[in-house]
Amino acid sequence: MALFKFEALDTTGTEVKDQVDAPNEEEAQQKIRQMGYFVTKLTEVDLGKGKAKGKGKKKGKRKKGKVFTIGGVSTKQLVTFTRQFSTLQDAGLPVLRSLKILERQLKGGVLRNALIDVVDDVESGSSLSEAFGKHPKCFDRLYVNMVKAGEAGGALEVILRRLAEFKEKSQSLKRKIIGAMVYPIVVITVAIAIVLFIMIYIIPKFKKIFAEFGMKLPWATETLIAVSDWCMKYWYIIPMFPLSFWLLCKLIRLSRVGNYALDRLKLWTPVMGNIIEKTVVARTVRTLGTLIASGVPILEALSIVRETCTNAVFERMYQRVYESIREGDTIAQPLKESRLVDDMVVNMVDVGEETGDLDTMLYKVADFYDEEVDTLVKGLLAMLEPLMVVVLGLIVGSIVIALFMPLIKLLEGLNK
Numbered sequence: 324m325a326l327f328k329f330e331a332l333d334t335t336g337t338e339v340k341d342q343v344d345a346p347n348e349e350e351a352q353q354k355i356r357q358m359g360y361f362v363t364k365l366t367e368v369d370l371g372k373g374k375a376k377g378k379g380k381k382k383g384k385r386k387k388g389k390v391f392t393i394g395g396v397s398t399k400q401l402v403t404f405t406r407q408f409s410t411l412q413d414a415g416l417p418v419l420r421s422l423k424i425l426e427r428q429l430k431g432g433v434l435r436n437a438l439i440d441v442v443d444d445v446e447s448g449s450s451l452s453e454a455f456g457k458h459p460k461c462f463d464r465l466y467v468n469m470v471k472a473g474e475a476g477g478a479l480e481v482i483l484r485r486l487a488e489f490k491e492k493s494q495s496l497k498r499k500i501i502g503a504m505v506y507p508i509v510v511i512t513v514a515i516a517i518v519l520f521i522m523i524y525i526i527p528k529f530k531k532i533f534a535e536f537g538m539k540l541p542w543a544t545e546t547l548i549a550v551s552d553w554c555m556k557y558w559y560i561i562p563m564f565p566l567s568f569w570l571l572c573k574l575i576r577l578s579r580v581g582n583y584a585l586d587r588l589k590l591w592t593p594v595m596g597n598i599i600e601k602t603v604v605a606r607t608v609r610t611l612g613t614l615i616a617s618g619v620p621i622l623e624a625l626s627i628v629r630e631t632c633t634n635a636v637f638e639r640m641y642q643r644v645y646e647s648i649r650e651g652d653t654i655a656q657p658l659k660e661s662r663l664v665d666d667m668v669v670n671m672v673d674v675g676e677e678t679g680d681l682d683t684m685l686y687k688v689a690d691f692y693d694e695e696v697d698t699l700v701k702g703l704l705a706m707l708e709p710l711m712v713v714v715l716g717l718i719v720g721s722i723v724i725a726l727f728m729p730l731i732k733l734l735e736g737l738n739k
Contacts, residue, residue: 327348330363352365361479406484441455450474464631465631499697503701510715521719595703601696605692606632608689612685613682626645640657643657644657653673655669655672655673672688
């Protein structure tokens with residue numbers, strides 16, 4: 324048997340310092356958990372020398388498992404990790420053992436590198452939230468604060484399950500929107516490629532035919548040939564148009580006013596603006612509901628939501644909500660004044676505040692808006708398909724007419 328000194332939190336969040344006898348560290352963790360505590364620091368006492376053995380000696384050895392990586396962690400990978408971590412915690416395994424199991428089964432990458440450091444930090448006595456907080460590329464502020472709330476409340480497995488569900492719903496919504504946009508983007512790209520092929524390879528051949536006959540060309544044909552000549556000479560400039568537009572938007576976003584103006588313009592865009600608005604509302608209210616349900620203080624929760632909403636217009640709205648709560652007012656009033664959300668949302672939030680069931684109301688709002696986004700995306704696709712066919716038909720039809728107008732005149736002249 325060995326003696327372990329520990330620091331832990333009880334169910335009320337009060338810090339407890341004590342010691343326990345156990346054959347090994349994992350058994351000590353289990354005993355402390357059975358006592359109703361959540362371990363934040365655990366050290367084995369060396370009775371022979373009278374001092375604690377540090378857990379950081381393995382650190383250099385563990386670092387050898389790291390590999391060189393570039394980029395961040397995919398949402399899918401983080402969701403899988405969170406779901407597995409939640410399952411292990413629900414089964415009663417100690418945090419450290421759960422982390423080691425998950426670290427070993429992960430393939431080399433950013434998340435595995437982060438977990439190697441997290442395991443070392445937790446072994447050295449750091450709390451789980453502190454260890455996660457050192458790796459913002461893997462665990463954002465929302466993730467870290469929810470884990471911190473779970474540690475304080477002694478319900479880490481519940482918080483992890485909520486986190487996994489939140490990430491899954493966010494990923495599902497994002498996947499729906501991206502999936503819906505693939506078809507029109509592919510069609511538009513193919514259409515542009517076909518038109519460029521006609522301009523560069525087909526029209527020059529017709530130009531030679533017209534030159535051989537010395538015909539006076541109609542204005543439509545002359546315009547088409549001029550456009551074809553320009554495409555042949557300056558084809559390399561064509562890809563620079565979307566690139567220049569993207570760079571211009573980036574430059575505008577460098578200023579606070581420009582960033583706000585672009586985000587406001589996106590919300591004013593017909594159809595797409597409505598989709599963007601409802602997507603942001605669905606994501607932010609679900610984030611707020613998840614944080615509140617997890618025990619994160621309301622002001623901290625609003626601060627996180629404000630930083631993660633990715634739209635300057637909604638950032639300003641949540642800043643007003645933050646100031647309203649700080650002054651002792653309600654959430655519903657600044658939401659109503661912003662005119663960015665429907666009256667239904669305002670009323671549901673108002674009822675949630677009155678009944679003390681705000682998180683449930685926010686979940687209902689998020690679910691409703693998710694369905695709205697799904698319906699709007701399907702409607703947009705249904706509208707885009709015939710619209711793209713008509714536009715492509717008009718472009719190709721105009722080219723064909725412009726090319727055949729001189730040929731018709733030529734045939735008419737031969738018949739005379």
